[in-house]
Amino acid sequence: AQSVSQHNHHVILSEAASLELGCNYSYGGTVNLFWYVQYPGQHLQLLLKYFSGDPLVKGIKGFEAEFIKSKFSFNLRKPSVQWSDTAEYFCAVSSFSGGYNKLIFGAGTRLAVHP
């Protein structure tokens, strides 16, 4: 069965610090990969996605992620975080079986950025 593992449950950073959130998945076939963000009191929003092509994916708000197939990883990065990045971040994977996007989510990483 597919699964997604996020290494850090809670991360605390100061503004301007660099961010890297780990995500590993288990699935042997072709996958689509996603990072979603949930700001306090808001709905899940897509940060970025990887379907194919360049493994370095750029998303909104200065976020990027790198797909490393050999490591089954899709880590999220941002060079300099802002207080407004305080949110919960979810990595998700979907597979091609079934012909639609059934998302399997990790447990999430709660990020707190202090001014």
Next chain:
Amino acid sequence: DTGVSQDPRHKITKRGQNVTFRCDPISEHNRLYWYRQTLGQGPEFLTYFQNEAQLEKSRLLSDRFSAERPKGSFSTLEIQRTEQGDSAMYLCASSFGKRREVNTEAFFGQGTRLTVV
């Protein structure tokens, strides 16, 4: 707001009561998903509709749960004889995809938070 809307936003019910949630997807989205999220966890897949057809149900969806999507537009999720373990955030998402197209993006609603007391 033309996003996915869910109603109600919050529901408190007594154990044993039935509850029904509604989801209105983005207009013209033919795919609709229900997920459940409990504290400290990511969303877990419950069920999927392609238009009005329910094509997959998770084993998480016991026989007390039923979902419908009449006419392929809005969807309802009903929980019968609620239990305290049903307390969670119920999320709806929608997307548009052609037959067997998988490179699509799902848009989520704000969810319905259910508390069973």
